[in-house]
Amino acid sequence: MLAPETVLHPHPSLVFTRLDDTESVLLHLDTKRYYTLNETGTRIWELLQQGRSAQAIIQGLLDNYAVTDEEAMPLLLAFVDELQQEGLVQPTAHRG
Amino acid sequence: MGAPTAHVLDTSLRPEIELLLCCVDSTVDRAKAERIGRLLRVDLDWAYLLQTAEQHGVTPLLSRSLRTISPHDVPQAILEQLQHHSRTNAARNLFLTDKLLNILRLFEAHGIPALPYKGPLLTASLYGNLALRDFADLDLLVHERDYQRTQHLLRTNGYRLVNSFEQESTFIDGSGMITIDLHRRMTPREFPVPLQFEQIWERRQQTTLLGTPVPTLSPEDTLLMLAVQITKDAGTRYLQLSRICDLAQLLSAYPHLDLTAMLRRAKALGGERMMLFSVSLAHNLLGMPLPHDIVDEMRAQPIIDPFVEFARQQLFNGRAPNANDRQSIEQFRRFVRERLRDRLHPYYRRYVQAVFAPCFLDRQLVPLPERFTFLYYGIRPIRLLCKYSLLLFRRHLGTKLC
Numbered sequence: 001m002l003a004p005e006t007v008l009h010p011h012p013s014l015v016f017t018r019l020d021d022t023e024s025v026l027l028h029l030d031t032k033r034y035y036t037l038n039e040t041g042t043r044i045w046e047l048l049q050q051g052r053s054a055q056a057i058i059q060g061l062l063d064n065y066a067v068t069d070e071e072a073m074p075l076l077l078a079f080v081d082e083l084q085q086e087g088l089v090q091p092t093a094h095r096g
Numbered sequence: 097m098g099a100p101t102a103h104v105l106d107t108s109l110r111p112e113i114e115l116l117l118c119c120v121d122s123t124v125d126r127a128k129a130e131r132i133g134r135l136l137r138v139d140l141d142w143a144y145l146l147q148t149a150e151q152h153g154v155t156p157l158l159s160r161s162l163r164t165i166s167p168h169d170v171p172q173a174i175l176e177q178l179q180h181h182s183r184t185n186a187a188r189n190l191f192l193t194d195k196l197l198n199i200l201r202l203f204e205a206h207g208i209p210a211l212p213y214k215g216p217l218l219t220a221s222l223y224g225n226l227a228l229r230d231f232a233d234l235d236l237l238v239h240e241r242d243y244q245r246t247q248h249l250l251r252t253n254g255y256r257l258v259n260s261f262e263q264e265s266t267f268i269d270g271s272g273m274i275t276i277d278l279h280r281r282m283t284p285r286e287f288p289v290p291l292q293f294e295q296i297w298e299r300r301q302q303t304t305l306l307g308t309p310v311p312t313l314s315p316e317d318t319l320l321m322l323a324v325q326i327t328k329d330a331g332t333r334y335l336q337l338s339r340i341c342d343l344a345q346l347l348s349a350y351p352h353l354d355l356t357a358m359l360r361r362a363k364a365l366g367g368e369r370m371m372l373f374s375v376s377l378a379h380n381l382l383g384m385p386l387p388h389d390i391v392d393e394m395r396a397q398p399i400i401d402p403f404v405e406f407a408r409q410q411l412f413n414g415r416a417p418n419a420n421d422r423q424s425i426e427q428f429r430r431f432v433r434e435r436l437r438d439r440l441h442p443y444y445r446r447y448v449q450a451v452f453a454p455c456f457l458d459r460q461l462v463p464l465p466e467r468f469t470f471l472y473y474g475i476r477p478i479r480l481l482c483k484y485s486l487l488l489f490r491r492h493l494g495t496k497l498c
Contacts, residue, residue: 015190015306017226020160023179025186025227029194034187 002077004055008048009090016045026088035086040065044079048089054080111138112145113412119161120154120341121382122223122348129165136169146177148412153230153338155181160228186227192216193226193305195274196234200310202253203238208246211237211293211300213282213321217312221303222345229338233266233275239293243280250276283324289367291317315350319358322346323367326374327432330407331425332417337381343374344384356389369432372397376404381411403428451477 010016013029024042026035037045043064047057054076061072083089109117115135118128149155159178162170193216203210215231223229238246247265251257255267255276263281268274282291299314313321322343329335347353355375362371376394378384386394394400406424410417417425454472462475 015194017186017190019156019182019186019225019227020163022163023183025183025190027187027190029191032191034183034190036183 002054002073002080004053004058006054007051008054008080008083009051010045010048011088011090014088016049018042028088033086035088040075041079044076109412110141110144111135112140112148115140116145116149116152116154116158116337117381119165120157120337122157122341122345124161124165132161132165133169136166142171142174146174148414150181150230152336152411154336154341155230156185156228157341182227185230189216189219189226189229189231190306192231192234192274193220195269197305197308197310199234199236199276202249203236203246206245206249208238208242208249209297210246211296211311211313213237213313213318216305217303217310218318218342220305221312221318222342222349224349226305229342233277235277235279237279237282237293237296239297240280243278246278250278282321284328289320289324289362289365289370291320291365315346315353316358316361319343319346319353320362320365320367320371323362323371323374326377327370330373330377330403331410331421331428335407335411337411340374340378340381344378344382347378347384355387359390359393366433369397369400373400373403373407373432376400377407380404380408399431403431451480 011028015027015029016024018024019036022039022042024037024045026037026045028034040061043060044057047060052060057076058069058072061067061075062069067075080089115132118124118132118135121128124132145158146155149158155178159182162178163175167175196212196216200210200212212235214235215233216226219226219229219231236246247257247267250267254270255274256270257265258268259266261284263284264277264279267276267278269276282296283289296313296317297311299317300311301314302309303312304310312318322339326335326339326343329339347355359368359371362368372390372394375384375386375390379386406428410421452473454469454476458472458476458479461479462472464471
């Protein structure tokens, strides 16, 4: 379970660019693998890059998409799980 | 100076090309969107469209426009193909941009001021998005005095020299994935717009690449550079639509760029015709809006029009230039050399070299120690004078005896 104050750090070897308003591309410079993110994934990634906490990211999703609090958390968890499996985010840290 | 050799021109564009030209324009207004909608209802040769877009480095722009404006009128398989290209292009651009930043750090660590341009810089500064343009290599400009040192630095850091020209050299890294074009001059001597490194460096601006500020050409110098590039490649298979889009995008991204003042500056540098030609070509192909005084200037020089039409036709005809085309290209290249000294330059170089540069025969005739080799520059003209005087004398004598 992701604590509300958890901050996830993108792997330092990742570079990112938007393709358009609905999609973006992440490239891992070490593995040379690239990943595509859909619109919601792109928004979450941009908030992660800004160093936002899980709670702030959920708030960002609530502000931008027609989702409820209950829907946003599983969405974020599933996304973070995939990111962690691919080694795209560093081990979590907690803000003091 | 006459107009280019006459050709029978097919003035109607294929619907695929018309669609491509509508889609690569960054400012797709309502009228253009309607035109795109109309063209999408025509029976299109999608394979030809995709191939042409790729050839001209504009697939990401085509993909963006079709996905945004009328995705339901495009076959799903085509949309997927376009999207796949855009994704892999974006990943490659990210990779090359990161490598460029590494190279700039390397140069900085060795005290070499360098200005990257074209590639990632144009993409980021003009389109605001690293994914929206195809590029394959990294262009860097260094001062003439640092040129050899930079070449050495690249060689000692895993890059191999694969090509060397008067104004630039090409290096490839060990993996073959990174190509660097290292320039000591931005424009070749045959297209004389003397842009000195010191002045370009003084006028430099900053662009952010992957969060890192990077110096690059000012918009004014970018415009001059693009005008020379478009002119240099016009009529040949090297001219890509992407380059013309860059020029139109530059004027759109920097609306305060004073084109009239730029034309005056280009004239002072001997590049007014190149500027008028490239701007006129972009206007002709993409409907790029132009200030009234530029339109007036174009009307005052109607001789440019046939060259623009020729370049436009050549851009999409998909065949290698024939003898007529090559003649037109030569005429065009003579035409853009506005000043007498620029017109004489190619001949001057060829003949001065022929008269003064010592060859094997000169060295054989008068063997000199290494420290006196400069004397060959005097010996050669004397030897040539003797040789041809003798030939003339013999011919004259022969005529008399007959």
